[in-house]
Amino acid sequence: MAIKKDGGLAEVIAGQTEISTVGKQGIGLTYRGYSIQDLAAFATFEETAYLLIHGKLPNEPELRQYRSKLAGLRSLPPRLRTILELLPDTTHPMDVLRTGISALGAIEPEEEGRTQADIADRLLACCGSILLYWHHYQASGARIEAETSSESIAGQFLHLLHGRRPSELHEKALDVSLILYAEHEFNASTFAARVTASTCSDFYSAITTGIGTLRGPLHGGANEAAMELIEGYRHPDDAETGILQMLAMKKRIMGFGHRVYSVSDPRSDIIKEWSRTLALDAENKRLYVISERIEQVMQREKKLFANLDFYSASAYRSMGIPTGLFTPIFVLARLSGWSAHIIEQRANNRLIRPNAYYSGPEPKMWLSPDMRT
Numbered sequence: 001m002a003i004k005k006d007g008g009l010a011e012v013i014a015g016q017t018e019i020s021t022v023g024k025q026g027i028g029l030t031y032r033g034y035s036i037q038d039l040a041a042f043a044t045f046e047e048t049a050y051l052l053i054h055g056k057l058p059n060e061p062e063l064r065q066y067r068s069k070l071a072g073l074r075s076l077p078p079r080l081r082t083i084l085e086l087l088p089d090t091t092h093p094m095d096v097l098r099t100g101i102s103a104l105g106a107i108e109p110e111e112e113g114r115t116q117a118d119i120a121d122r123l124l125a126c127c128g129s130i131l132l133y134w135h136h137y138q139a140s141g142a143r144i145e146a147e148t149s150s151e152s153i154a155g156q157f158l159h160l161l162h163g164r165r166p167s168e169l170h171e172k173a174l175d176v177s178l179i180l181y182a183e184h185e186f187n188a189s190t191f192a193a194r195v196t197a198s199t200c201s202d203f204y205s206a207i208t209t210g211i212g213t214l215r216g217p218l219h220g221g222a223n224e225a226a227m228e229l230i231e232g233y234r235h236p237d238d239a240e241t242g243i244l245q246m247l248a249m250k251k252r253i254m255g256f257g258h259r260v261y262s263v264s265d266p267r268s269d270i271i272k273e274w275s276r277t278l279a280l281d282a283e284n285k286r287l288y289v290i291s292e293r294i295e296q297v298m299q300r301e302k303k304l305f306a307n308l309d310f311y312s313a314s315a316y317r318s319m320g321i322p323t324g325l326f327t328p329i330f331v332l333a334r335l336s337g338w339s340a341h342i343i344e345q346r347a348n349n350r351l352i353r354p355n356a357y358y359s360g361p362e363p364k365m366w367l368s369p370d371m372r373t
């Protein structure tokens with residue numbers, strides 16, 4: 001049996017999940033039955049993470065308790081701070097997270113008495129601390145404290161980054177972005193995390209697998225690549241010319257297209273609206289206008305639509321977030337989805353090990369070195 005050259009497991013059903021549905025009819029996204037539109041409009045990221053990890057929306061006391069549990073898990077152990085300080089200042093923030101979370105797995109291993117949800121919550125609560133501790137240390141030598149008065153994970157992230165409480169608008173925008181990035185069925189990083197979990201490896205190993213897989217520009221790294229592209233243009237007309245040239249050279253435009261969605265990414269309209277709102281308030285309004293022009297050109301020339309990564313870029317920049325932290329924010333959000341999938345995989349585990357179609361040589365006769373050409 002031959003497989004299509006472009007394989008990539010496209011359209012292959014590789015397992016079963018109750019966590020989310022991506023584009024069941026070519027459109028749409030739900031987390032445990034709730035539409036992404038409702039979640040983005042009415043939920044907080046903490047409610048969404050609880051929904052994904054615990055399987056149901058929290059009631060009022062559960063939510064209050066959950067938020068306070070997360071707020072109590074932000075600080076970093078001294079050994080982890082030392083490890084972060086030793087990383088070169090040239091380290092990519094995704095490598096900081098991969099290393100930091102791996103180190104946390106050695107310092108606070110998965111062991112008796114800690115549930116899987118406890119580890120997921122700890123990671124959600126301290127992921128921003130790991131990243132921003134390193135960020136400030138490498139920038140100025142400052143050893144920041146992870147405690148702030150901001151209650152939400154989104155607020156805490158912006159507070160640690162900028163050293164002050166964020167505006168309500170920015171906190172809400174980042175919160176919505178975390179909801180949009182939280183979960184997406186069998187995307188590459190989640191599938192990779194499930195493969196690791198299926199070998200009965202530990203929770204942290206499955207998460208670091210996810211981080212490594214998310215980093216590439218065909219997946220999570222696209223939000224950073226999209227920003228670099230957009231920022232390279234001074235005017236929408238330059239952007240149009242530049243994109244047409246790239247397409248003529250058969251280059252990929254990061255932030256467009258999707259493996260599963262064929263018409264549109266339902267998350268893109270939501271983040272686009274936030275990006276537009278944030279731009280009204282931002283110093284640099286040019287990025288949103290240029291993004292819109294690129295979107296129009298891609299639709300007209302290639303019938304390709306913006307995915308979640310594209311307008312996330314301009315939205316993040318309007319909140320003063322440096323490009324290198326874009327994909328790590330995706331990690332922060334996706335920790336909730338990865339955790340839900342690791343828990344689901346473990347609950348009904350069988351080693352994930354597909355077959356390959358062999359396309360190598362027929363059996364050959366062994367030759368000693370002096371007989372080889």
Ligand SMILES: CC(=O)SCCNC(=O)CCNC(=O)[C@H](O)C(C)(C)COP(=O)(O)OP(=O)(O)OC[C@H]1O[C@@H](n2cnc3c(N)ncnc32)[C@H](O)[C@@H]1OP(=O)(O)O
Pocket residue numbers: 006008217218219220222251252253254255256257258259260302304307308309
């Ligand atoms: C949150 C997320 O992770 S969303 C995904 C983020 N990634 C990106 O934005 C990277 C840019 N996009 C892409 O590379 C692709 O659309 C992917 C990787 C997301 C999906 O890829 P696949 O389903 O494997 O599609 P595939 O790579 O086969 O592309 C099909 C055709 O569309 C073209 N195409 C797909 N995406 C793009 C793009 N962004 N720019 C230009 N052309 C594209 C391909 O060149 C190919 O054309 P061809 O048939 O003439 O060779």
Ligand SMILES: O=C([O-])CC(=O)C(=O)O
Pocket residue numbers: 181183184186187188219259260308
């Ligand atoms: O589903 C995918 O292939 C990629 C994606 O959009 C995500 O992980 O959010």
